[in-house]
Amino acid sequence: MRYFFVHWKHDIPEEPSHLWYEVADDNFQNRTIEFYADGSVGFAIRGPAIDGSEDIEVGGTGNSTEGFPDLAEINSDSQFEALEVAAVDFERRWSEALASRFRMTHVFTIAIDGPAGAGKGTLARRLADHYRLNLLDTGLTYRAVAYALLQHALPLDNVSAAETAARQVDLAKLDRAVLSAHAAGEAASKVAVYPTVRRILVEKQRDFAKTPPGAVLDGRDIGTVVCPDADIKLYVTASAEVRARRRLAEIESIGGTANFTEILADIMRRDERDMGRADSPLKPAADAHLLDTSEMAIEAAFLAAMAIIDDVLAKRNKA
Numbered sequence: 529m530r531y532f533f534v535h536w537k538h539d540i541p542e543e544p545s546h547l548w549y550e551v552a553d554d555n556f557q558n559r560t561i562e563f564y565a566d567g568s569v570g571f572a573i574r575g576p577a578i579d580g581s582e583d584i585e586v587g588g589t590g591n592s593t594e595g596f597p598d599l600a601e602i603n604s605d606s607q608f609e610a611l612e613v614a615a616v617d618f619e620r621r622w623s624e625a626l627a628s629r630f631r632m633t634h635v636f637t638i639a640i641d642g643p644a645g646a647g648k649g650t651l652a653r654r655l656a657d658h659y660r661l662n663l664l665d666t667g668l669t670y671r672a673v674a675y676a677l678l679q680h681a682l683p684l685d686n687v688s689a690a691e692t693a694a695r696q697v698d699l700a701k702l703d704r705a706v707l708s709a710h711a712a713g714e715a716a717s718k719v720a721v722y723p724t725v726r727r728i729l730v731e732k733q734r735d736f737a738k739t740p741p742g743a744v745l746d747g748r749d750i751g752t753v754v755c756p757d758a759d760i761k762l763y764v765t766a767s768a769e770v771r772a773r774r775r776l777a778e779i780e781s782i783g784g785t786a787n788f789t790e791i792l793a794d795i796m797r798r799d800e801r802d803m804g805r806a807d808s809p810l811k812p813a814a815d816a817h818l819l820d821t822s823e824m825a826i827e828a829a830f831l832a833a834m835a836i837i838d839d840v841l842a843k844r845n846k847a
């Protein structure tokens with residue numbers, strides 16, 4: 529495959545201005561993306577790229593039935609500026625186009641679940657930015673409840689105080705810097721076992737997810753309880769040792785010191801509590817895509833998630 533970008537310089541609103549092409553070895557267009565000045569987008573896939581044998585043409589875009597011209601030939605016309613680009617640049621644009629079309633008609637939800645330190649938050653931030661969606665780290669809501677109890681020196685098993693704190697959680701005011709303390713995470717995992725506390729927080733999380741254009745939510749029960757109808761469900765995991773090593777690196781990167789064995793023990797204890805509780809335990813939804821990042825760098829995990837999401841979006845846009 530080869531990839532090309534063409535800038536068509538004109539003032540015609542009905543025509544696209546930025547065009548991206550994936551050209552197969554037979555020199556015919558395999559995929560085409562067309563971006564318009566008003567922000568709209570169309571795309572085409574030569575069949576049977578996804579499933580079925582017909583071409584997919586969305587938003588008035590089609591693949592040309594003629595071979596792709598030479599760059600020199602395109603550039604000989606001064607209203608065009610064409611260049612060969614890397615596959616990764618095309619894929620990013622492709623992904624953006626699919627999501628943009630989907631968001632025009634649906635509130636788009638990406639649910640990310642997984643154990644502590646698996647990289648859910650890191651991935652959620654990248655995906656929300658890429659697909660232009662709102663972002664909610666639901667762990668912060670449980671942390672906010674735990675933090676309120678700790679601040680008032682209340683025991684973590686005071687369920688009615690935890691319910692009151694849960695009602696007071698304001699999603700717009702979650703302070704990551706304060707709530708990311710290790711003690712808040714450990715305590716959050718304890719208050720998260722109470723069904724009444726969960727119901728109050730889940731209601732707020734669902735309202736957040738429903739707000740257009742949609743959201744990426746990460747937590748423990750997003751795909752199973754909070755958003756069971758999410759468009760995409762990812763279960764992000766990594767071995768406990770890898771997660772502990774990442775946590776240690778994170779602490780050391782800001783000048784702190786910690787003990788690997790203690791971090792590992794913490795992580796395993798948290799896994800046991802989050803996976804073993806009776807209400808909404810951490811587990812992959814039946815229709816979740818598993819992403820084990822133990823051997824994946826952050827960028828690789830993002831690209832793998834993007835490939836999963838784009839495959840689903842291409843099929844949904846087609847339907």
Ligand SMILES: Nc1ncnc2c1ncn2[C@@H]1O[C@H](COP(=O)(O)OP(=O)(O)OP(=O)(O)O)[C@@H](O)[C@H]1O
Binds near residue numbers: 645667775
């Ligand atoms: N694929 C990866 N490769 C290497 N490091 C990673 C990867 N993903 C995340 N990290 C790092 O691991 C640490 C934990 O990541 P992150 O906070 O995203 O995990 P999390 O699953 O959201 O954790 P928690 O549930 O406790 O909030 C961070 O320092 C992050 O930079």
Ligand SMILES: Nc1ccn([C@H]2C[C@H](O)[C@@H](COP(=O)(O)O)O2)c(=O)n1
Binds near residue numbers: 713
């Ligand atoms: N959807 C969620 C999110 C979080 N929790 C609980 C369990 C976690 O151990 C704790 C802290 O989460 P983190 O910030 O580490 O992601 O909160 C939950 O039960 N459900």
